[in-house]
Amino acid sequence: MAEVRAEMVANVWKILVSEGDTVAEGDTLVILESMKMEIPVLAEDDGVVAQIKVAEGDVIQEGDLIAVIE
Numbered sequence: 001m002a003e004v005r006a007e008m009v010a011n012v013w014k015i016l017v018s019e020g021d022t023v024a025e026g027d028t029l030v031i032l033e034s035m036k037m038e039i040p041v042l043a044e045d046d047g048v049v050a051q052i053k054v055a056e057g058d059v060i061q062e063g064d065l066i067a068v069i070e
Contacts, residue, residue: 001069002044002069003065004069005065006032006041006060006064007062009034010033011033011059012055012057012058012060013056014031015030015052015055016030018052019052020048021048022046025042027043028040028041029049030054041067047069049068050070051067052067053065053066054066054067
C-alpha cells in the first residue's frame, strides 16, 4: 500500500482517477494549483486506487493524504 501525500499547500484543481482505477508508476492522479501553476501529483507505484481522500476545490496542506494505492 502506498500513500500519496501533498508536498505543498495547494488547491485541488482536478482529479483524474477514480477509486478502483488501475494506475502505473508515473500516471497523473490529481492536478494541484498553487500560485497560478498546475502541479501534477504522480503515482509512485503500480497498483489500484483504493481511496481518494480529496475533492476538487479542496485546499490541502503539506503532508495531507491525497490518495491510497494498493
